[in-house]
Amino acid sequence: MKPRHKRFIFIGLGLLALAGASMLILNAFQKNLVFFYTPTAVANGEAPKGRGFRIGGMVEDGSLTREGDGLTVHFVITDTAKRVPVTFKGILPDLFKEGKGAVAQGQLGADGTFLASEVLAKHDENYMPPEAAEALAKAKSAAGAQTSSTLVVNPR
Amino acid sequence: MGINWFKYSSPQAFHPLAGKMIPWFSVAAGLLIIIGLYIGFFVAPTDFQQGDSYRIIFVHVPAAWMSMFLYVIMAAWAGVGLGLNARPSFMMAQAIAPTGAMFTFIALLTGAMWGKPTWGAWWVWDARLTSELILLFQYIGIILLRAAIDDLRRADRASAVLALVGVVNVPIIYFSVRWWNTLHQGASVSMTASPKMATTMLTAMLIMTVGFWMYSFAVTLARVRCVILDRERQPMWGNQTSIQEVAEAR
Numbered sequence: 001m002k003p004r005h006k007r008f009i010f011i012g013l014g015l016l017a018l019a020g021a022s023m024l025i026l027n028a029f030q031k032n033l034v035f036f037y038t039p040t041a042v043a044n045g046e047a048p049k050g051r052g053f054r055i056g057g058m059v060e061d062g063s064l065t066r067e068g069d070g071l072t073v074h075f076v077i078t079d080t081a082k083r084v085p086v087t088f089k090g091i092l093p094d095l096f097k098e099g100k101g102a103v104a105q106g107q108l109g110a111d112g113t114f115l116a117s118e119v120l121a122k123h124d125e126n127y128m129p130p131e132a133a134e135a136l137a138k139a140k141s142a143a144g145a146q147t148s149s150t151l152v153v154n155p156r
Numbered sequence: 157m158g159i160n161w162f163k164y165s166s167p168q169a170f171h172p173l174a175g176k177m178i179p180w181f182s183v184a185a186g187l188l189i190i191i192g193l194y195i196g197f198f199v200a201p202t203d204f205q206q207g208d209s210y211r212i213i214f215v216h217v218p219a220a221w222m223s224m225f226l227y228v229i230m231a232a233w234a235g236v237g238l239g240l241n242a243r244p245s246f247m248m249a250q251a252i253a254p255t256g257a258m259f260t261f262i263a264l265l266t267g268a269m270w271g272k273p274t275w276g277a278w279w280v281w282d283a284r285l286t287s288e289l290i291l292l293f294q295y296i297g298i299i300l301l302r303a304a305i306d307d308l309r310r311a312d313r314a315s316a317v318l319a320l321v322g323v324v325n326v327p328i329i330y331f332s333v334r335w336w337n338t339l340h341q342g343a344s345v346s347m348t349a350s351p352k353m354a355t356t357m358l359t360a361m362l363i364m365t366v367g368f369w370m371y372s373f374a375v376t377l378a379r380v381r382c383v384i385l386d387r388e389r390q391p392m393w394g395n396q397t398s399i400q401e402v403a404e405a406r
Contacts, residue, residue: 004239007240008239011238011239011320014320015320018321019324026328026335030336033336034337035281035282035283035336035337035338037337038337056337093275093276094274094276095206095275097205103339118276120277121274121275122275122339122341123205123206123274123275123341124342125341125342126344126352126353127210127352127353127354127357128203128204128353128354129201129202129203130203131201132204132354134204
């Protein structure tokens with residue numbers, strides 16, 4: 001074995017060890033790396049208590065209501081299994097829509113309502129012209145099924 | 157047998173070859189980027205949700221791809237340099253770093269410009285954005301570490317080790333949207349699934365990507381020529397110096 005072979009093997013082994021170590025680290029930090037908690041995770045008590053966190057999911061169809069002041073909004077975030085009502089006072093992003101993904105930051109009140117201080121729209125990975133989206137929606141309503149890939153939630 | 161490729165592993169032979177290739181890559185880069193931007197801005201349809209603001213992906217996504225891809229190439233050159241003790245490999249790694257850093261910065265900047273109208277925030281600390289920001293710091297760290305060490309051999313080896321260690325971040329960036337809940341959306345284009353975007357949009361994005369590749373080739377080759385001249389200035393091979401003269405010059 002020539003010295004350069006030894007060096008390459010050393011580099012390779014080093015990279016392997018590094019990959020292993022970083023996998024362990026990422027596993028250990030798994031919980032801290034999520035950007036938001038799903039309503040199911042909140043229901044299971046996985047979300048941090050006593051401090052703010054983010055909740056993410058779909059805005060339930062027909063759940064968006066606006067109060068008289070025009071700023072305070074109520075809506076429900078759902079992951080189709082559990083639902084969490086959210087109250088927010090402020091300006092919603094343009095892409096915030098019922099049936100689309102959203103992430104809200106704030107605190108869970110005692111009555112189970114999530115008081116949001118910031119609401120972000122979560123965009124999905126689908127890009128298409130409006131005509132195609134229309135055709136797709138027509139086909140979907142014809143089939144009677146309401147599905148969406150807007151929010152991909154890890155099954156953990 | 158054709159061309160003896162190993163001939164070009166000598167800086168002396170590679171310098172003129174790089175010089176010959178630069179114009180071709182530059183022209184290809186210019187043409188492809190103009191065509192890609194034209195299709196992206198004027199031909200591609202608007203998006204059903206975002207309207208016209210989505211058009212930033214024609215710069216954002218290719219730049220983000222290049223930032224990761226160039227890092228891997230840079231680390232590969234660094235690894236080859238460490239394994240073979242080859243100066244030209246280190247020179248390539250040195251030449252790639254600033255271009256990679258630039259593409260990382262462009263990806264972050266365009267992402268912020270897109271995030272504000274779409275998400276409602278310039279910046280969020282989700283896994284995808286944070287790991288891409290770390291990639292920018294890695295590039296800067298590698299460039300700085302090299303600049304901080306006067307002895308070229310030690311600078312080569314130190315920055316090569318740093319580049320190789322940092323390569324773990326690339327799969328983290330790429331898979332972050334799949335492994336964790338992030339605000340950043342998942343991949344619209346991947347090798348395992350059919351693209352989730354209209355064909356014209358995809359075409360423009362891929363043309364832009366190839367254009368960025370050509371740009372990276374051209375700029376890296378131009379920079380590696382400067383690096384070669386800078387680092388090999390003592391041997392003076394530019395004007396057919398004999399080995400003895402070189403030895404005397406040292």
